[in-house]
Amino acid sequence: MPAEVSFTALTPLSFLERSAQVYPEKIAIIHGECRLSYREFAAHAQQLASALHASGIAPGDRVAYLCPNIPEMLIAHFAVPLAGAVLVAINNRLASEEIRYICDHSGAKLLFVDTELHPVLEPLAGRLASVREIVSVDGAGVASRVAGPSYADFLHRGAGEKYLPWKVDDEYRTICLNYTSGTTGRPKGVMYTHRGAYLNALGEIIHCTFTPETVYLWTLPMFHCNGWCMPWAVTGIGASHICLRQVRAQTIWDALTTQAVTHLAGAPTVLSTMANAPQAQRLGRELVVTTAGAPPSPTIIAQMEKLGARVVHVYGLTEVYGPYTVCQWQPRWADEEVADRARKLARQGVAMLIADPIRVVDERMCDVPRDGRTIGEVVMHGNNVMAGYFNDPEATNKAFHGGYFHSGDLAVWHPDGYIELRDRAKDIIISGGENISTIEVEQAIVGHPAVLEAAVIGVPDDRWGERPKAFVVLKHDQQVAAQELIDHCKRVIARFKAPDFIEFVEELPKTSTGKLQKFALRERERSAGRHHIKD
């Protein structure tokens, strides 16, 4: 840039600085009986950042969090980068070994863990390679079961430290790592930059129509793509966050009826939970519900409209800061039948304002025709795409071959420029909004001594959207019960990833080169009439 240019590195840290200045007394965070003003939110982040420095955290160091959607998790989104460090928000449904892998791979020096999640940490005592201290975040009164300072004691280390500037020296610095289950077994650490998080947050403000009067309910896990950058977006516009330790029908409806919630986000499963709860009732105000993870069904859209909610459908991946596209509403759709409108809204849509145009390409990286029929791969580029996988140049290069990020998602391109997903090339199962890598489940099953090989596909599930089903070939002369295999999986991977169904088969369908043909398994399921499998 020319020397004379007046320049400030883009960072979402500036958002909390501004809101604390403009709305010091406004309620920033609500959690149960707890209320934090924007002044307190910023002061807490400052003190925690100072405490991180006092604990030896230097710029670029990783700080991991294993917490539900509590205020401490929200504050971490500002305090950790304020200290110049990198936030690693870990999926709190993972198994001990997965947590260990992420801590070790990221080289996290500190780990903050909610006491409710301590049991999953106990097997890791003394086994984390880089973590120097585990800080116990008080979880609903549950006693700590892990050695290390309490959150209050840790925070105290930052008392009296000087004020840190809400700035970053380089907007391309990593602000956080998000570990994806990916498709090739091991989780990969997706790097978000300060610039990308800033721009994605501005995009969320615009597309989710946040205003300073917004009251945002935290039904979306903050560990999932940093809650689609919403911690930064909601704070930036100066709205109020409502935290939720547990995302259940009761807690959601308690918030919806006692607080003036205007916005929430979540997978269609969350919407379904909301709509089918006994407490469900029409709200006396507009509620904007942003959804992703799976296309919202016509049923869900109709149910949401009945509650007085407007559905904003977005699509993305961990690698693109959460949402990349939005199914941008067209006024002419208002005149259509509900079913037609729902079909339009179930499409993944077009790029957000701050993202490069979305593309659907063939194997030679040429755009497929916009005919609504030709299938190609969804590829993405620009400021709303990750900086790469942490310490994994090979996977990064592979993901970016041809200069674009390859989503692995297969889609058609409609004549109006909206894309619609048709399959997941990577066979990821999306269950309750969370990714389950079929390869990972297969590896767990194959880990059992009686198993020869296994193939996992997603089968439709009313509650979770999809659940894993495994086709298993046993070793010669070996016997094992289906339930024993399921229990085995629950011991080695997160419980929610274990298959619900096991079918023992003589052999698996394969190509001549030995590559598994999962489409044949799906076809078999469909023709057997057991499930309505998507193509």
Place this chain on the structure above:
Amino acid sequence: MPAEVSFTALTPLSFLERSAQVYPEKIAIIHGECRLSYREFAAHAQQLASALHASGIAPGDRVAYLCPNIPEMLIAHFAVPLAGAVLVAINNRLASEEIRYICDHSGAKLLFVDTELHPVLEPLAGRLASVREIVSVDGAGVASRVAGPSYADFLHRGAGEKYLPWKVDDEYRTICLNYTSGTTGRPKGVMYTHRGAYLNALGEIIHCTFTPETVYLWTLPMFHCNGWCMPWAVTGIGASHICLRQVRAQTIWDALTTQAVTHLAGAPTVLSTMANAPQAQRLGRELVVTTAGAPPSPTIIAQMEKLGARVVHVYGLTEVYGPYTVCQWQPRWADEEVADRARKLARQGVAMLIADPIRVVDERMCDVPRDGRTIGEVVMHGNNVMAGYFNDPEATNKAFHGGYFHSGDLAVWHPDGYIELRDRAKDIIISGGENISTIEVEQAIVGHPAVLEAAVIGVPDDRWGERPKAFVVLKHDQQVAAQELIDHCKRVIARFKAPDFIEFVEELPKTSTGKLQKFALRERERSAGRHHIKD
């Protein structure tokens, strides 16, 4: 930036690309009977950019426009940077010599002029140093009086050219120059970058609450700070522009009553014109009126509220892309008396979301106390501040001394962090939303052979906000009538800059070092009871 970062240079060009893709058939521009869809808007910009290339315009070249708020002016905001060139939108109220200076100083190679403005160009025939061609934009049927191609003929040169990417290679490239009347005589060319224009436009979308349903009425001149970056913001969100060749009560109210206008912007003078028109009536919808250039008076705010309009008060300068601060609304103000609320709303406020925090500093660049009484200078920094003055490193360095852009505006800082202007250190007069440099007027007066010296101050004016008044010392034994001096000014500078009042005096108040004491003149005016001069 690290090599692996996926990166796209920020540019508002991407906004038209997106809206043309998402809303191809939507009405983008309305002007009288003319309607342009977003598809046509983008195609027109593409063709014009190709025509610019075919006419020898290379990246970095300057292209000047002298036009009212017509579709061609809006299209230029995309077509010129699409060709890699720099837009110079000239104030269409300037005198011939001022236009010549700007064309020559910017080195503009092409000049597009509305035929209604041809008379002011006639004296410049053969006298423009760098302009190769003058393109005649058809102005309401007025015949061309200047040699050069018609707009239609020029556009034809771009027919059949290939599609240009809506991209820029470096976001710090200059997208346009805006000449300010400044305070040191000669106009200075303020350089805006693609990055700054992009971010300011996102800020306008958020703070003016633009949505895709917005219908924006062009009451703000597009030549003024590029219409506060609104050409980019309104296009980015995919809203509709309504162009206005002439900003008069009749044309404004015609648009307000026949089109579903939701937003407009302008100086308080424009609001006053609206409110005091015989056609004024309460609108059946919310109208958001963004105002700047002078604090909106309690009277105007009350009048606007009566019409059903909500006032958003912003403040900035040419050097900061138009608006830099916004008087951010606080919910608690709703309960206050109109007069109290209006006093709050008349303050310049706090930095926009995309700007660095605003500061009010003393001579040592230290923040003044936030006591609502101590006066300091308003300084600004960051992405919402110009890249510098074109070809004027000396003025640039002076404006940025201490690392901040010095606005020259004096303000107090209130305990709630909102700033409030108290005086213009540079003595700029704001008349009808347009800047008048008192120094420039003084120089014009002193150019008359009978005048020894002159000092100009702004005096309140019901219609224009402020008008210039000159205190003149004649040369010994010389005589001249006030009207002759006024007529003289109208010949050498823009007519609207000529003083309305002349007072002949024996001498001007000065400091011991000979510096003019304008505050003494203001004091004299006030004590004489002739005007209510601000302190």
